[in-house]
Amino acid sequence: MLKKIFKWLGIILLFAIIGLAITVSLRQNVKYTAPYPDIHASTDSAVIARGKYLVYGPAHCADCHGPAGTEEQVNAGAEVPLSGGKFFPIPPGNIYVRNITPDATGIGNYKDEEIARSLRFGVGVDGRAIFDFMPFHNTSDDDLTAIISYLRTTKPVSNIVPKSEYTLLGKILKALVIKPVGPTGDVPKSVKPDSSVEYGKYLATSVANCRGCHTERDLKTGAFIGPDYAGGFVLESPVDPKYVFHTPNISPDQKTGHIYDWTEDMFLARFRKGKLIPQSPMPWGPFSRMNDMEIKAIYRYLKTVTPVERKIEKILVVNK
Ligand code: HEC
Ligand code: HEC
Numbered sequence: 006m007l008k009k010i011f012k013w014l015g016i017i018l019l020f021a022i023i024g025l026a027i028t029v030s031l032r033q034n035v036k037y038t039a040p041y042p043d044i045h046a047s048t049d050s051a052v053i054a055r056g057k058y059l060v061y062g063p064a065h066c067a068d069c070h071g072p073a074g075t076e077e078q079v080n081a082g083a084e085v086p087l088s089g090g091k092f093f094p095i096p097p098g099n100i101y102v103r104n105i106t107p108d109a110t111g112i113g114n115y116k117d118e119e120i121a122r123s124l125r126f127g128v129g130v131d132g133r134a135i136f137d138f139m140p141f142h143n144t145s146d147d148d149l150t151a152i153i154s155y156l157r158t159t160k161p162v163s164n165i166v167p168k169s170e171y172t173l174l175g176k177i178l179k180a181l182v183i184k185p186v187g188p189t190g191d192v193p194k195s196v197k198p199d200s201s202v203e204y205g206k207y208l209a210t211s212v213a214n215c216r217g218c219h220t221e222r223d224l225k226t227g228a229f230i231g232p233d234y235a236g237g238f239v240l241e242s243p244v245d246p247k248y249v250f251h252t253p254n255i256s257p258d259q260k261t262g263h264i265y266d267w268t269e270d271m272f273l274a275r276f277r278k279g280k281l282i283p284q285s286p287m288p289w290g291p292f293s294r295m296n297d298m299e300i301k302a303i304y305r306y307l308k309t310v311t312p313v314e315r316k317i318e319k320i321l322v323v324n325k
Contacts, residue, residue: 025177032180036132039187041118042125044146046154056155059148060087063213063295065288066152069102069138072164076244080280080290087111088162093138094241096225097175097183100136101166108161120156121149125192127185134185136169137227140214142188147195148212174225182226200298205306208299213292215303219252232256235313236263242284249322250286258312272304273297282321 047053060066061084071078071085078085088111089104104111105120112120119130124141127134141149171179196207209215221231221238231237234256242248253263264272280289292300 029177029180033176034133035180037128037134037185038132039122039126039128039185041116042121042146042149043118044121044149044153045117046157047150048154052151052154053158054155055148056151056153059152059212060155061294062291063208063299064141064144064152065213065291066105068288068291070105079288082290082294086162087156087159088164089166090164091243092169093136094246095136096172097136097178098169098171100138100169104162104164104166105156106159106162106164107157108163110163110165111161112156113161117153120153124149124152126187134179134183136183137186140211140217142186143190143192143207143211145193145196145207145211178225186227198298200301200305202302202306202309204299205302205304209303209306213295213303215255215307218287219255232311232313232315234307234310235315236317237315240286243286245284247324248284249324250284251317251320251322253320254313254315254317255307256310256313256315257308258314261314261316262312263317264307269301269304273300276300284321 061079061082066087067079067085068076069091070087070089071091072088073091075083075085087105088108089102092099092101107113115130123129123135124139124144127137127142129135144152193207196204198204216233218238218240219234219236220229221235222228223230224239234254235258236252236254236256238252240250240252242250254261255264256262257265259265267275276289276292276295278289279293280287
């Protein structure tokens with residue numbers, strides 16, 4: 006009797022595993038759709054200048070899309086080519102950063118609307134769900150236009166970036182869990198740069214990714230799992246994986262907020278100093294070149310977010 010039950014359980018389990026394996030393999034190339042934003046590159050020099058400022062400054066594209074080993078140059082302000090090739094080794098696999106120069110091996114054959122859709126809706130040009138490394142879902146039409154306009158003016162660099170390599174876990178997540186991440190609410194057509202809380206919020210969430218790093222996230226899916234700005238996101242150093250960072254709590258909590266007693270001038274002075282811990286993944290170099298108004302706007306916004314009591318015991322852990 007018992008033997009029979011086991012036999013049947015075994016058969017059911019076997020079918021379940023086969024079913025899962027088939028589903029996972031069939032869904033490896035699952036294609037998503039999303040609308041194409043009505044965004045077209047411009048040749049206006051002011052628009053291109055704004056794009057360049059964003060790419061090497063607050064939006065720090067160069068920090069990820071620069072060639073491997075150029076972290077220090079990016080930090081020092083060099084305009085490295087955005088030819089891609091680095092990868093992020095996360096539990097789902099090695100996710101390669103793409104070549105975004107206007108070469109045939111980069112974005113040369115992509116339409117402006119396709120690039121805009123990737124950034125806004127997380128649906129790649131090939132229809133894949135893009136891993137949520139980039140925070141540009143609610144970036145304004147004008148700023149996306151500026152960024153794409155600037156990319157079009159850069160020197161084409163031929164560099165074939167390998168496809169991302171997924172682990173078994175990554176394949177399962179890709180088939181069943183990971184979906185494209187798109188905007189929340191209405192995306193603004195343009196946002197006026199000034200020192201307001203509103204503009205600070207826009208920068209912190211949709212351009213500079215303060216929220217994306219200073220909020221705890223699941224490294225398997227990229228999902229936000231902690232309260233906004235309360236820190237605790239675990240990041241390996243991009244220059245030496247021995248160094249592991251737990252991002253500080255930058256919410257205005259009196260007891261545990263890392264910057265609770267910083268004045269606006271102290272915050273500004275900290276940003277001007279750039280990177281102090283050489284292994285830090287925070288793009289301090291690009292941020293140090295943001296203008297005063299923008300840094301102040303971010304400070305003012307961070308003062309208004311919900312305070313969360315959460316002690317981050319150790320910001321830097323060095324593994325042997
Ligand atoms: C934190 C790192 C990071 C930053 C910052 C970043 N990117 Fe990316 N980008 C990635 C990764 C990783 C991928 C590949 C994701 C994937 O394939 O799932 C990618 C992919 C892309 C793609 C390819 C989309 C496609 O359809 O294949 C474009 C275009 C792009 N990024 C543009 C930009 C621009 C423009 C900026 C700055 C405004 C930027 N990225 C900032 C990490 C980053
Ligand atoms: C790629 C992830 C990442 C991004 C993006 C990021 N941070 Fe950080 N941040 C970190 C890490 C890791 C640390 C701790 C290491 C260090 O101090 O460099 C940190 C430290 C800090 C500190 C404490 C610095 C000190 O000297 O005590 C402040 C303040 C801060 N971040 C604010 C911000 C703001 C504001 C933004 C957006 C403009 C931002 N961060 C974007 C990862 C990030």
